[in-house]
Structure formats: C-alpha cells, structure tokens
Amino acid sequence: MTTRSKSGIFKPRHIADLAIAASSSLHHALLVAKDPKGYKTASKHSKWVIAMQEEVDALHINNTWVLVPRPTNANVVGSKWVYRTKYKSDGTVDRYKARLVAQGFTQIPGLDYFLTFSPVVKASTVRIVLALAIINNWHLHQLDVKNAFLNGTLTETVYMEQPPGFINPSAPHHVCLLKKALYGLKQAPRAWFQRLSSFLVSIGFVCSRADTSLFVFKRSSIVLYVLVYVDDIILTGNDEKVIQKFINRLYQEFAITDLGPLNYFLGLEVTYTPNGLFLSQAKYAYDILSRAGLLDAKPVGTPLNTTELFTTHGTPFHDPTMYRSLVGALQYLTITRPDLSYAVNQASQFLQTPTTTHFQLVKRILRYVKGTISYGLTFDKPTQTRLVGYSDADWARCIETRRSTYGYSIYLGGNLVSWSAKKQPTVSRSSCESEYRAMANAAAEIIWITHLLRELHALPLTQPTILCDNRSALFLSQNPVSHKRAKHIDIDYHFIRELVSSGLLHTKYVPTKRQVADIFTKSLPRPKFEQFRGMLRVGPPPLRLKGGNSP
Incomplete structure (x- = not known):
C-alpha cells in the first residue's frame, strides 16, 4: 500500500465540504475587498462615487432637509458616510450601497429626541406566517423600501452638518435643518414605523395586538398578511389580484422595490420544494465560521459533549469581546437551527466573564455547525x-x-x-x-x-x-x-x-x-440527538429543489 507518508506528503488533508465548496472560493474572494471606512477612500473609486451621488439625489428628491444658517444656541449633529457591499444569497455582488447617516451619538436626550422605541417582527411570527402560507398554498412576496427611514416625519428640531464631499459651495457654513428622519438618528426607526403603520391602517389593515409588526387585511373572503421588519416587508394572501393592487398602492406612497417571490430575508434563505419550503441560514453560518477562523475545523456530531459541566471557575479568556460576538451571532443562527438552542443557551450564561473552557464550548458548537452548515427547517403542507x-x-x-x-x-x-x-x-x-x-x-x-x-x-x-x-x-x-x-x-x-x-x-x-x-434541556448522546433533531424537522436541504425564485 502506498500511503501519504511513504510518498513524502505530510501536509494535513483537507476534505472538501460539497455543501459549500461551490460558493466558498467566491465568497472568500469577496471578503478580500473590504468596504471603505471613510469618504476619502471611497471617493477614489467610481462605483462608490456613483452610489453616493444616488443617495444625495434621493435625499434631495425626498426634501429631507433645508439649508439654514448655523444656529448659535442649538446642538448640531454630525454626519458621515457608511459603505456596504450588498450580496445575494449565493455570495455574488448585488449592489454597492452608500448611506448618509447622522451621528446619533451626538444627539442630546430631551432636546434632539424623546421616544425611540420601534417594534420589529418576532421570529415566531415569521415562521407562523410561512407555515400558514404553505398550508393554504399562498404565494409569498418580498418588498423592500428604498431609503425607508427618510419617509419618517420628525416632530423635533434637529440640525445636522452637511454631507462630507457634498457641501453646498454657495453656503458652505450652513447646516441642514432636517424635515425627514435620517439613518442614525435615535428616533428614525420609530418615525418610519409610525409613518408605515399609519398608511396601512388608513387603507384597511389592522395592526395585530399579539405582534405589532404584523398587519392583517380582512374583507369578506379576502385575507392579506403584511410582516414588517424595518424596511423589509413580507406579503402573502389568498387573492393575487388584490395583492398586486396593494403593491401598486404602495408604489404610489413609497419608493418600493418588488423583489418577487420570497427568497432571502434577513439572512434567512428560502428555497421552495414540491411540498413546501426549506428555511436555512447557510451563508450566515459560513460567515460566522469565517470570522472565527474555523472553516477548516474538523466537524463533530453533536454541539455539546454529554460529560461536560460548565461553571464560572477557570482561566479567564483573553478576548471576551470575541466570545460575546460569536455567541451573539450563534443566537441569531438559532432562528432556523433549534438543534443549537440548548448549547447556545449554555454559552450565553457566561458572557460576563468567559473562561477558556467556555470558549472551547463555543468552538465545539462551531465545529458542529461546520458539519451541518447547510441544515435548516423544513415546512411541508x-x-x-x-x-x-x-x-x-x-x-x-x-x-x-x-x-x-x-x-x-x-x-x-x-x-x-x-x-x-x-x-x-x-x-x-x-x-x-x-x-x-x-x-x-x-x-x-x-x-x-x-x-x-x-x-x-x-x-x-x-x-x-x-x-x-x-x-x-x-x-x-x-x-x-x-x-x-x-x-x-x-x-x-x-x-x-x-x-x-x-x-x-x-x-x-x-x-x-x-x-x-x-x-x-440537556446534552444528549449522538443517536438520541439525531433522532430528536429529525423530529424538529431540522436536516439537510431536500432533494429536487426548484430554486429560490419559484413560488
């Protein structure tokens, strides 16, 4: 027998994970080109200059502010540019987004803002609506609101510095008196939600008392559901003609992008099957592993060892911020991975002062994620x-x-x-x-x-x-x-x-x-764990997938 050692090969053998091999190299290449951190860097690239100009044009069309002389007895909020490359679920570039944001940390409570709370839809509500859509054979539509926060009307007087790189040459010392909400302001999410909810209620929708981010329209036999998560909207119902009329009505009120059938929502990947749909977070899980440097880690069969017991005693971990960041990311991953819930709950109990033992716990969870990166929830009729x-x-x-x-x-x-x-x-x-x-x-x-x-x-x-x-x-x-x-x-x-x-x-x-x-409630041996994981309907993607764009 000819072995690797006899042939003089001593490098570790890397076994390809076919579930992610196709997109890993592409996504790794995309991570190399990082988004710019400031205006000086971004202004050297035409793609970001175009993105900034589009943002400024949209702000002017929306009448977001008016230029006024700088006040002497008022607080002026700073402004800055934030750059983000938007990716599709397969890792390819969708668009380049430049966002002008207000530096909300410079706002003064009681002067520049008062109430700030804004609700977001619960993960359980999203899964319930998806289950009802599958039960009733309804189509799922996804909408995106362009510059959503700019639609919110401010009730407070807020002054902001002019955008870097776009200072009016005829009034260089003037400041912006904001008429509409802007990203970064403390009250911006609340102002946008009030604007959207008021519009939906005015055309016949009823705000749910169980989840205030859910709106229901019921008239005779027609039923429509609208789920709102900031500027992302899921729409479904039993009458496609009424749904299209509602989308057209939204076009008249807001700058709406119809993204077609629900495909990629808040990091959740939706894939349609002959009997329902498959909900996963494979790309998000890959990003977590990449951040932790565990893309080449050896997978394990369960997220926890049955013999391990965790206490607050031990050697303090040298980077608590990294520990908290990874655990927080894993908490969001449990939206489609209930099999991780107990292990992540154990890791979350030591966020204050994690030890090296606790970090080993997190690494084992990530090794389990590595072996089940394509797993998700299956919804069937x-x-x-x-x-x-x-x-x-x-x-x-x-x-x-x-x-x-x-x-x-x-x-x-x-x-x-x-x-x-x-x-x-x-x-x-x-x-x-x-x-x-x-x-x-x-x-x-x-x-x-x-x-x-x-x-x-x-x-x-x-x-x-x-x-x-x-x-x-x-x-x-x-x-x-x-x-x-x-x-x-x-x-x-x-x-x-x-x-x-x-x-x-x-x-x-x-x-x-x-x-x-x-x-x-506890860490289980692998056979029992896999049995219950199957009962939770968590598993790999079903065969014969139609693709994300087919309802």
Missing part, C-alpha cells in the same frame, strides 16, 4: 392543522445554582414554529415542580400563538395540546390539589389549571423516548 406543544425540564441541571433547565417546542400542522431553551429563574424542590413550571411557560407561549392565529383568522378548530413525560406534573395541571410540596409555587404558574379545566388546553402524557423537548 400538513394533512391536518393542529397546535401541539412538547414541554420538558431537567431538574437541578445547573451544578452551581441548582436551577432547572426547561424547554418546549410548538408545532402548527406538524411544522415547528416556536421553541425555547432556558434556565428557570428559581430553584425547584422536585422534578414535578420543575416540569410543572415548564408546562406553564409552554402554555403561555401557546396562548400567545392562539391569540395571533385568531387575529390571522386561522385558529385551528381543535384545542391545543401540551405533551409532557412527567405524570406528577400532568396530575398537578389537571387537578386542584393542595400539597405541602406544591403550596409554595407561584400563583401565576397555576393558570395552566384554569386553561385545562375550561377546555382551552389539553395536557397529555408522552413517553420520554418521544419527548422531543428533551433536546432543549
């Missing part, structure tokens, strides 16, 4: 629409605080729409108590989902069900018992009894070997 939740808890999992870890997963028509993996805020005196508290948290999420589905006019006829593998907790939820081991449990956890007794919720026993929520 169900045979029946039911709301089912799995609830589980691992008693006294934390060896330092002895608090329990709980988790739940909720399915709508067999499609996973919501899940959680968290440490309970208080210590439980028994496994029954920890399981009972976990059921109460799962029930609260199910009730929120039922409120949302009722507003979407899609509430299933059957009552929702919670499946638990602890008979004592089930008995406690179904019977108003008074026991010395349960009398100290907070009253707010007992609301699950009222739900069960009133017929709004059904609780049922499930064997531990079928308790899929177990994956959110």
Whole structure:
C-alpha cells in the first residue's frame, strides 16, 4: 500500500465540504475587498462615487432637509458616510450601497429626541406566517423600501452638518435643518414605523395586538398578511389580484422595490420544494465560521459533549469581546437551527466573564455547525392543522445554582414554529415542580400563538395540546390539589389549571423516548440527538429543489 507518508506528503488533508465548496472560493474572494471606512477612500473609486451621488439625489428628491444658517444656541449633529457591499444569497455582488447617516451619538436626550422605541417582527411570527402560507398554498412576496427611514416625519428640531464631499459651495457654513428622519438618528426607526403603520391602517389593515409588526387585511373572503421588519416587508394572501393592487398602492406612497417571490430575508434563505419550503441560514453560518477562523475545523456530531459541566471557575479568556460576538451571532443562527438552542443557551450564561473552557464550548458548537452548515427547517403542507406543544425540564441541571433547565417546542400542522431553551429563574424542590413550571411557560407561549392565529383568522378548530413525560406534573395541571410540596409555587404558574379545566388546553402524557423537548434541556448522546433533531424537522436541504425564485 502506498500511503501519504511513504510518498513524502505530510501536509494535513483537507476534505472538501460539497455543501459549500461551490460558493466558498467566491465568497472568500469577496471578503478580500473590504468596504471603505471613510469618504476619502471611497471617493477614489467610481462605483462608490456613483452610489453616493444616488443617495444625495434621493435625499434631495425626498426634501429631507433645508439649508439654514448655523444656529448659535442649538446642538448640531454630525454626519458621515457608511459603505456596504450588498450580496445575494449565493455570495455574488448585488449592489454597492452608500448611506448618509447622522451621528446619533451626538444627539442630546430631551432636546434632539424623546421616544425611540420601534417594534420589529418576532421570529415566531415569521415562521407562523410561512407555515400558514404553505398550508393554504399562498404565494409569498418580498418588498423592500428604498431609503425607508427618510419617509419618517420628525416632530423635533434637529440640525445636522452637511454631507462630507457634498457641501453646498454657495453656503458652505450652513447646516441642514432636517424635515425627514435620517439613518442614525435615535428616533428614525420609530418615525418610519409610525409613518408605515399609519398608511396601512388608513387603507384597511389592522395592526395585530399579539405582534405589532404584523398587519392583517380582512374583507369578506379576502385575507392579506403584511410582516414588517424595518424596511423589509413580507406579503402573502389568498387573492393575487388584490395583492398586486396593494403593491401598486404602495408604489404610489413609497419608493418600493418588488423583489418577487420570497427568497432571502434577513439572512434567512428560502428555497421552495414540491411540498413546501426549506428555511436555512447557510451563508450566515459560513460567515460566522469565517470570522472565527474555523472553516477548516474538523466537524463533530453533536454541539455539546454529554460529560461536560460548565461553571464560572477557570482561566479567564483573553478576548471576551470575541466570545460575546460569536455567541451573539450563534443566537441569531438559532432562528432556523433549534438543534443549537440548548448549547447556545449554555454559552450565553457566561458572557460576563468567559473562561477558556467556555470558549472551547463555543468552538465545539462551531465545529458542529461546520458539519451541518447547510441544515435548516423544513415546512411541508400538513394533512391536518393542529397546535401541539412538547414541554420538558431537567431538574437541578445547573451544578452551581441548582436551577432547572426547561424547554418546549410548538408545532402548527406538524411544522415547528416556536421553541425555547432556558434556565428557570428559581430553584425547584422536585422534578414535578420543575416540569410543572415548564408546562406553564409552554402554555403561555401557546396562548400567545392562539391569540395571533385568531387575529390571522386561522385558529385551528381543535384545542391545543401540551405533551409532557412527567405524570406528577400532568396530575398537578389537571387537578386542584393542595400539597405541602406544591403550596409554595407561584400563583401565576397555576393558570395552566384554569386553561385545562375550561377546555382551552389539553395536557397529555408522552413517553420520554418521544419527548422531543428533551433536546432543549440537556446534552444528549449522538443517536438520541439525531433522532430528536429529525423530529424538529431540522436536516439537510431536500432533494429536487426548484430554486429560490419559484413560488
């Protein structure tokens, strides 16, 4: 036998990952050319000069500001250019974007701004709307608002310096009195959302009370859903003609770009299959691995080792900022990867003072991501629409605080729409108590989902069900018992009894070997982990994909 060592080859062997090999070289080449950091660098390249001119033209057309003499007793906010190369989901360049932003950190609270809060759509709401679109065979449309924040009207008086490189030669010492909101201002997101929500309400939409970034239009048999995430909009409904009329109405009010069928939304890649769609974050996962320098790491089968227990003791990690950055990125990756939830939750508990052991935990998670980089959530058309939740808890999992870890997963028509993996805020005196508290948290999420589905006019006829593998907790939820081991449990956890007794919720026993929520409470051996991962409908892309542009 001729081996590598006998042939004098001692370099490590790199096995290509076919799931990303096609786009890795291209994406690596794109990362080499970094975006400029300031105006002086950008002004040397024609592509950025054109992008800046387009931005300034759009600001003038929108009447964003008027030039006025510099005030003597008012604060003047700084301005700067921000440059970003926009990529498509396959890693190719989409466009070059130059954005003029206000330096919001120079604003004075109570003078330049007051209220700043602006809601964004919840990830669970997005998955629920996607599941309903698959159930009803509706098309998903994606819209983008050009310079969205410029549509917001300011109620405060804000002065800003003229844009670098575009100072008016006839009035070089004047400043911009802002009439419209600008990116970077503290109140800009709120002003834009108020402008958009007011318009949608004026044409017949109703703002959801369960999620204020969701708007529903219902007239006779026509139903439309609009999801808003800052300047990205998802639109679906049961009447394509009405949807097109609504898009045309938006054209008249805002500068809208119709991106066609939903394809790439907030880093989520949507691929259509014959029976539904596949939701993944492969490009985002690749970016995380590239940032961590683990593109060539050896993959592992599970995100955590079953024998590892994490404490606050150990050698402090030399770069806590890097640790927090990677964990934050992994938290966003869990939008389509529930199999990472427990491991990421463990890593998130040590953000304050991470140790080298904790960083090894993060590296193992990333090695698992490396081997499953193309994995995502599958949404299929169900045979029946039911709301089912799995609830589980691992008693006294934390060896330092002895608090329990709980988790739940909720399915709508067999499609996973919501899940959680968290440490309970208080210590439980028994496994029954920890399981009972976990059921109460799962029930609260199910009730929120039922409120949302009722507003979407899609509430299933059957009552929702919670499946638990602890008979004592089930008995406690179904019977108003008074026991010395349960009398100290907070009253707010007992609301699950009222739900069960009133017929709004059904609780049922499930064997531990079928308790899929177990994956959110502890690290599991590989066979059991892969079994529950499959039950979560997490896996590689289905075969025979149609492509992202086919509805």
